[in-house]
Amino acid sequence: MSAAPILSVAGLERRYGHFIGCTDISFDVFPGEVVAIVGESGSGKTTLLNCISGRLERSAGEIRYRMRDGRFPDLADLTEAERRFLMRTDWGFVHQNPADGLRMRVSAGANVGERLMAVGERHYGNIRQTATDWLERVEIAAARIDDQPVAFSGGMRQRLQIARNLVTHPRLIFMDEPTGGLDVSVQARVLDLLRMLVADLGLSVVIVTHDLAVARLLSQRMIVMKSGRIVEQGLTDRVLDDPHHPYTQLLVASIPES
Amino acid sequence: MIKALDIEPLLCVDGVRKSFTMHLRGGIRLPVVEHVSFRLVPGECVVLGGPSGVGKSSILRMVYGNYAVDGGSILVRDRVSGEMADLAAGDPRVILDLRRDSIGYVSQFLRAVPRVSAIDVVAEPLIARGVDRTAATAKAGEMLERLHLPPALFSLPPATFSGGEKQRVNIARGFITDHPVLLLDEPTASLDAANRDIVVTMIREKLAGGTAILGIFHDIPVREAVATRIIDVSAFSARKAA
Numbered sequence: 001m002s003a004a005p006i007l008s009v010a011g012l013e014r015r016y017g018h019f020i021g022c023t024d025i026s027f028d029v030f031p032g033e034v035v036a037i038v039g040e041s042g043s044g045k046t047t048l049l050n051c052i053s054g055r056l057e058r059s060a061g062e063i064r065y066r067m068r069d070g071r072f073p074d075l076a077d078l079t080e081a082e083r084r085f086l087m088r089t090d091w092g093f094v095h096q097n098p099a100d101g102l103r104m105r106v107s108a109g110a111n112v113g114e115r116l117m118a119v120g121e122r123h124y125g126n127i128r129q130t131a132t133d134w135l136e137r138v139e140i141a142a143a144r145i146d147d148q149p150v151a152f153s154g155g156m157r158q159r160l161q162i163a164r165n166l167v168t169h170p171r172l173i174f175m176d177e178p179t180g181g182l183d184v185s186v187q188a189r190v191l192d193l194l195r196m197l198v199a200d201l202g203l204s205v206v207i208v209t210h211d212l213a214v215a216r217l218l219s220q221r222m223i224v225m226k227s228g229r230i231v232e233q234g235l236t237d238r239v240l241d242d243p244h245h246p247y248t249q250l251l252v253a254s255i256p257e258s
Numbered sequence: 259m260i261k262a263l264d265i266e267p268l269l270c271v272d273g274v275r276k277s278f279t280m281h282l283r284g285g286i287r288l289p290v291v292e293h294v295s296f297r298l299v300p301g302e303c304v305v306l307g308g309p310s311g312v313g314k315s316s317i318l319r320m321v322y323g324n325y326a327v328d329g330g331s332i333l334v335r336d337r338v339s340g341e342m343a344d345l346a347a348g349d350p351r352v353i354l355d356l357r358r359d360s361i362g363y364v365s366q367f368l369r370a371v372p373r374v375s376a377i378d379v380v381a382e383p384l385i386a387r388g389v390d391r392t393a394a395t396a397k398a399g400e401m402l403e404r405l406h407l408p409p410a411l412f413s414l415p416p417a418t419f420s421g422g423e424k425q426r427v428n429i430a431r432g433f434i435t436d437h438p439v440l441l442l443d444e445p446t447a448s449l450d451a452a453n454r455d456i457v458v459t460m461i462r463e464k465l466a467g468g469t470a471i472l473g474i475f476h477d478i479p480v481r482e483a484v485a486t487r488i489i490d491v492s493a494f495s496a497r498k499a500a
Contacts, residue, residue, distance in 0.1 A: 030351065188372035195371075199385075217371060221350050235323060235350040242325040246281035253282055 004066065006031050006172060006204050007052065012061035014047050021047035022228040025061070029172070034198060034205040036219035036236065038212060038251070044228035045208045046176055052206065053093055053174045054083065068171075088118045092165030096177035098157035102149045102164065108135060109145040111164050119168050134163040138193060155186035159193060166197060173198075175207040179214060191217055212255055216240055224248045267335070268439050268470040269298040269321070269361075274330030274346065276316055277496065289496030290316050294330065296489055298439065298470040303461065303484045306474050308491035314474045315366075317491065318441050320346070321472065322363045323353035334361050337438050358386055363441040364432035368424040370417040377402065377412040380430040387435065401430035405456060421448040433460055440464060442473035446480050458483045 005028035014021035022044035029035050037045045050056035052063050054075050063075045067082070068090065078086070095101040102111050112131040113121075121127055132142045138159035140152075149157050158178065165173060178194065179187040195218055198205055209215055215222055215236060222236040224245065232245040243249045274294040280286045291313040298304055306314040319325040321332055323345050332346040337360040343352055345361075357363075362383075371379070380398035385391055402412060405426040411419065416427050425448050432440065442461075446454045454477070461484045464471060475481040481488075 192371075192373040220354055234326075234348065235353055237324050238326060238348075238350075238353075241319070242278075244279070244326065249281050 004031075004072075005029060006066045007206070008062070008064040008072070009052055010062040010064075012048070012051060012063065013059045014044075014051050014056065015059045020044075020228045022051070022225070024229055027223060027230070027233065029204050029206060031171070031204055032202045033221065034203075034207065034219040036215035036222045037206065037208045037225060038210060038215050038222060039225035040210060040251075043225040045225050047228075048225070049174055049176055049206065049208045053091065054086065055093075065172075088115065089168045090170050090172065092168075092170040092173040094158075094161055094165055094173060094175040094178045096180040098149065098154070098161045101161040102157060104150050105148055107146045107148055108140065108152070108160055111149065111160060112167050115164055115168050130167060131163075134167050135160075137197070138163045139189070153186075154182055155190060158182060158186075158190050162190075162193065162197070166201065169201075170203070172204045172206070175205060175209075177209055177211075178207065179211070180209075194218060212240060212251065224251070265299040267297040267299050269335070269472070270331070270333040270342065271296050271317075271321065272331045272333070274317075274320060274332060275328040275496070276313070276320060276325065277328055291491070291494040292496040294494045298472060300438070300468040300470055301465050302486040303465055303471040303473065305481055305485040305488045306472065306491050307488045308495075312491045312495050312497075314491050315443060317494075318363070318443050318472065318474065322361065322441055323348075323357070324363075334439060336360055358383075360437060361439045361441065362432050362435060362437035364428055364443065364445050366443045366447065368416055368428040370415060370424070372415065372417065374415055375413045376407065376416050376419070376427045379416060379427055380434055383431060383435045397434060398430065401434050402426070404460075405430055406453060422450065422453065425449060426453065429457060429460075433464070436467070436469070438469060440469050440471045442471060442475075444474050444476060446475070446477050454480060 007029040010026045012025040013023040025048055037048060039045045051058045064072050065075060066072050093101065109128060109131040112134050113127040116127050116130060132145060135142055135145060140156055140159055149160055152160065179190050182190060191214060207218060219236045222233065222239045223230055224232040224239065226247045232239060232248045239248060240252055243252045272295050275292040277287055277289040280288065294317060306317060308314060316325060320327050326348055327346045330346060331344050333342040334345050334356050336343050336356065343356060345353055345356055377395055377398045380401055381394040384394035384397060399412060407423060407426050411423065416424050429445055446457050449457065458480055461471065
């Protein structure tokens with residue numbers, strides 16, 4: 001693992017009026033590392049994810065990102081062009097509901113190809129070929145390339161959303177409950193796919209989940225949140241097998257078998 | 259013992275303490291072990307002995323970074339830099355680096371990942387170190403053949419395997435790399451005599467190659483065949499004082 005973080009969050013806070021969304025949040029993400037953020041509904045984990053991915057204004061604190069040229073600016077200091085580059089190319093965001101991350105009324109191929117066109121690819125044949133390759137990597141038959149996602153099952157939509165995100169070779173992916181809406185057998189397939197792609201591509205990932213089994217399977221490090229604050233963080237298997245904070249102990253004790 | 263001091267140790271455990279605080283049970287504190295101190299040099303197999311519940315598995319888990327410690331240090335020699343790194347300090351990245359290159363662990367039970375085949379489970383630690391997938395898979399196949407896992411099972415996920423088959427997958431995974439320190443938690447518990455003998459041979463080969471092994475073996479013939487030293491964990495038990 002490289003010594004310099006790709007993302008560094010320090011003293012982050014987000015308030016909604018007097019209400020605290022999240023506060024006193026500090027952590028680093030290193031290249032090739034998967035960090036899971038766990039906690040119950042309302043613990044602030046999605047607020048945190050939206051802040052660090054530039055989708056929500058923060059109230060205080062720093063969020064620094066390692067650009068491809070090695071600079072480490074705060075997101076707030078980026079130019080509009082740099083911000084666009086991150087959103088369209090260098091970052092991915094996998095939503096819980098695929099409909100939030102896909103365009104449901106254009107073809108599967110176009111959903112993948114659109115991200116390529118956004119980074120300047122213009123050759124139709126190349127775009128279609130790359131889209132076909134990516135559909136196959138996420139186990140969608142190439143014959144479905146001209147079908148719209150509305151005709152896809154939930155699991156297929158989620159796999160298409162993953163392909164759409166990865167086609168531009170991003171370095172950092174944010175995921176918000178990527179398997180949340182899927183039934184168990186479909187969930188296993190999506191998880192397995194994510195696990196393999198993350199390892200093969202050396203991606204850094206910040207994944208929000210309330211499912212400790214997902215966190216165990218995908219992440220090396222885990223952050224536990226409660227009432228907007230980090231209550232425990234560390235190596236994923238250490239946090240799950242030897243939880244220290246009362247809330248983490250409650251979480252671990254609440255699942256039938258981790 | 260005098261000899262052990264002359265050779266550079268691979269693992270130094272010094273003054274380690276561990277207790278569990280059960281917040282869901284009114285904050286009751288369960289002491290496990292204290293003053294745990296020992297060291298391992300290349301080529302020795304140190305066996306943790308003592309009755310059930312005395313803290314043997316907890317010590318193994320602390321040495322692997324799976325359990326946090328309350329105090330003390332656990333120094334592991336980094337295979338890459340040659341320096342000693344303190345795993346007990348709890349820095350996740352230090353622990354992950356040590357696990358990749360320097361310290362391996364064969365747990366009592368295989369934690370199966372859905373949809374991942376037995377051969378990929380075994381090959382994974384080599385791939386994580388940058389070994390080419392084809393070469394890693396070939397080596398994994400050799401390991402599984404040696405442990406007499408039927409080749410028809412190689413491409414299946416171990417979730418449906420018998421206890422003995424799962425354990426052999428687990429052993430193959432733990433033995434495929436050349437980690438200088440290897441932790442074994444009852445690796446032969448669910449094996450028949452023939453497979454147990456193969457594991458004993460594999461342990462002896464590791465020792466001859468300079469690996470330091472720390473293990474729990476309730477199986478007396480296995481323990482007698484591999485142990486170079488036995489540490490009675492009762493001496494570290496914190497329960498008597500509680």
